[in-house]
Amino acid sequence: MMKMLFTVMTGLCGIIIMSSCNPLESTEKPVSIEPEAEQSIKDEERLTFAIVYPVAHPFFEGVTLSAKETAENVEKGIDILIRAPAAASVEEQIQIMENLIQQKVDGIAVGPTDSSALTPYINQAIDAGINVICFDTDAPESKRISYIGTDNLAAGKHIGEVVARLLNEEGTIIVSTGLSTMQNLNSRIEGVKNTLKDYPNIEVLDIRFSNGIPSDTITNIENMIEDFPEFDALIGVDSLSGPAAVTVWKAKGLTDKKMVTFDDLPMILDGISNNQISSTISQSQYTWGELIVENLLDSYLGNEVPSFEETETLEVNSKNIDQYINDSKLVPYNN
Numbered sequence: 469m470m471k472m473l474f475t476v477m478t479g480l481c482g483i484i485i486m487s488s489c490n491p492l493e494s495t496e497k498p499v500s501i502e503p504e505a506e507q508s509i510k511d512e513e514r515l516t517f518a519i520v521y522p523v524a525h526p527f528f529e530g531v532t533l534s535a536k537e538t539a540e541n542v543e544k545g546i547d548i549l550i551r552a553p554a555a556a557s558v559e560e561q562i563q564i565m566e567n568l569i570q571q572k573v574d575g576i577a578v579g580p581t582d583s584s585a586l587t588p589y590i591n592q593a594i595d596a597g598i599n600v601i602c603f604d605t606d607a608p609e610s611k612r613i614s615y616i617g618t619d620n621l622a623a624g625k626h627i628g629e630v631v632a633r634l635l636n637e638e639g640t641i642i643v644s645t646g647l648s649t650m651q652n653l654n655s656r657i658e659g660v661k662n663t664l665k666d667y668p669n670i671e672v673l674d675i676r677f678s679n680g681i682p683s684d685t686i687t688n689i690e691n692m693i694e695d696f697p698e699f700d701a702l703i704g705v706d707s708l709s710g711p712a713a714v715t716v717w718k719a720k721g722l723t724d725k726k727m728v729t730f731d732d733l734p735m736i737l738d739g740i741s742n743n744q745i746s747s748t749i750s751q752s753q754y755t756w757g758e759l760i761v762e763n764l765l766d767s768y769l770g771n772e773v774p775s776f777e778e779t780e781t782l783e784v785n786s787k788n789i790d791q792y793i794n795d796s797k798l799v800p801y802n803n
Contacts, residue, residue: 534757556680575764579604624659639700646706
């Protein structure tokens with residue numbers, strides 16, 4: 469399986485993309501290709517696939533490495549282009565898509581910051597003969613050929629059940645999330661709400677959106693704590709909320725509040741080890757890069773690909789974090 473490098477980040481600088489969560493060399497077998505298809509690749513120049521992230525963030529580092537490792541296992545190899553806005557920006561992501569279409573790359577994988585806004589450009593690429601798949605966030609109304617990632621409605625239900633268990637089915641919750649335009653985050657929130665309908669003694673006090681900016685996320689969490697000091701638990705829906713909440717928990721010395729987040733960034737795993745984070749929901753995103761390359765290659769060769777490839781979610785907490793790190797082959801990172 470894909471290996472990942474693990475390092476502990478501290479303070480706000482750790483939130484702002486300075487991370488080293490990289491997998492080590494893959495032991496997976498090369499991508500299986502039919503003889504006729506393999507010959508067609510050998511007769512052409514190297515293919516170029518582009519991966520467009522919603523934002524430059526350490527969460528996606530494992531995706532990049534697994535994609536590149538898988539690409540190099542294909543005969544003659546595949547070039548992987550990585551593109552991402554420095555900050556979550558629909559306009560910049562649209563510009564990236566337009567440039568890739570002009571470059572006539574052989575395939576695009578995109579995690580849309582705004583599914584509706586990106587749909588015309590996904591369709592434009594498809595119409596230009598460039599296969600497009602979505603990952604992390606879907607654009608279901610577009611002509612995209614496949615979606616890879618989490619069933620985010622189910623993931624929201626998962627985190628809702630975890631919080632209900634931690635609160636013994638009674639208490640109050642504040643929720644921190646990212647861009648209001650991101651379908652994956654909104655689906656998670658919907659999943660949380662649907663789950664909590666079964667727990668009438670749990671109340672959601674507030675849900676606040678950031679602009680996908682770490683400092684805004686910290687400010688939102690601080691303001692919610694000030695406005696609702698008696699809250700019992702915080703849910704972090706996006707990848708920024710967990711690290712931001714750890715920073716706030718440290719600054720305020722909070723020890724009697726529950727925190728449940730998404731993802732397995734180093735600062736989040738460190739927060740679990742230090743009893744600041746109660747649980748986090750891992751999305752198994754390290755498999756996405758491999759699936760992206762395999763699906764883009766299959767579609768390029770004219771093979772059928774599944775319209776949805778779901779990757780599992782897993783709760784990580786103080787009871788299983790050591791086993792999770794061991795199973796994921798996480799190792800300390802040394803600069």
